[in-house]
Structure formats: C-alpha cells, structure tokens
Amino acid sequence: MQIPFLQRLQGLTGTPVNKIVAAGAGAEKAASERMLQHVLAGLPEVLGAAVVQVASGVALATYTSSREFALSKALGFNAEVVKQQQKALAALQLGPEEQLEEILITLHTQLHLLRLLPDGKRFLYVAVDCRDTNLGIAREVMRTCE
Incomplete structure (x- = not known):
C-alpha cells in the first residue's frame, strides 16, 4: 500500500535503497x-548507478543498494573527473575521432565505471563489487544502455 506520509518519512532517513530515484521531468x-x-536488469548486484550531467554534476537518476554507499557525494567529483579528462585529451590534440568513451576506476574490491553517453552531456556511472561482477559484462551492459 502506498502511503504518502510514510514515503516522505522514509525519504528523511537518507537515500532510498533499492529504488530508482529520478529528478527533473519529461523525456x-x-x-x-x-x-x-x-x-539493474543486466547487473542485479550493482552497488550504485546514476545518470549524471557532466557540466553540473547533477544526477538525473540514481540507484543504490546500500545506505552506506554515499553515491550522491561522489557524483559531483566524478563529473569533475570526466571534465578534466576531456581537457587532457583536448590538450593532446588527437583529432575529432578520438573522444572520451569510458573511465574505469579500480579499487581493491570495487569497480567504478563512467561511460559518456552519445550526446556528450551526460554520463552513466556504475559501481560494482569486483567479486560479484565481471568487468566485461559490466561494460557490455553499460554500452547497450545507449
């Protein structure tokens, strides 16, 4: 049963868990x-995922499987990583065909992938436990989201 008061009360306790939270409107x-x-269909064991605007670092939609995974804190920093890498590639003057596609951040037990979407204005962020998920599968799921 959907009770609006209880839903608002749950929202006050922190980030919703196991639920996609979208911001904005429309298409x-x-x-x-x-x-x-x-x-989620391709990586049911995902720790966190988000669609983020590169310019502002604002999340358009987020999902986390744990309250301890502070996804919202990391997204702005990840947007800055994407912008700085784009500047570094521009400084190399590689040509228009060489565009940033993906950034992989490897931790001891986690993989964090940032994949630029075709419009170049947003990126898809996925964090997985490397003991549960194969990097190739994670990349393929992200690639097919476009």
Whole structure:
C-alpha cells in the first residue's frame, strides 16, 4: 500500500535503497530511468548507478543498494573527473575521432565505471563489487544502455 506520509518519512532517513530515484521531468527523466532499469536488469548486484550531467554534476537518476554507499557525494567529483579528462585529451590534440568513451576506476574490491553517453552531456556511472561482477559484462551492459 502506498502511503504518502510514510514515503516522505522514509525519504528523511537518507537515500532510498533499492529504488530508482529520478529528478527533473519529461523525456530526459524517462530516459534516465530506463537506463538504470536496463543496468539493474543486466547487473542485479550493482552497488550504485546514476545518470549524471557532466557540466553540473547533477544526477538525473540514481540507484543504490546500500545506505552506506554515499553515491550522491561522489557524483559531483566524478563529473569533475570526466571534465578534466576531456581537457587532457583536448590538450593532446588527437583529432575529432578520438573522444572520451569510458573511465574505469579500480579499487581493491570495487569497480567504478563512467561511460559518456552519445550526446556528450551526460554520463552513466556504475559501481560494482569486483567479486560479484565481471568487468566485461559490466561494460557490455553499460554500452547497450545507449
């Protein structure tokens, strides 16, 4: 049963867990939700996922499987990583065909992938436990979200 008061009360306790939370409206919101649904279908053990605007670092949609995974804190920093890498590639003057596609951050037990979407204005972020998920599968799921 959906009780609005209880839903608002749960929202005050922190980030919703095991639920896609979308911001904004219209087609962009719907597309962001669909991307995360696709990620969840392909990677059911995902720790966190988000669709993020590169310019502002604002999340259009997020999903986390644990309250301890502070996804919202990391997204702005990840957007900055993408922007700085784009600047570094521009400084190399590699040519227009060489565009940033993906950034992989490897930790001891986790893999964090940032994949630029075709419009170049947003990226898909996925964090997985490397003991549960194969890097190749994670990459393929992200690639097919586009």
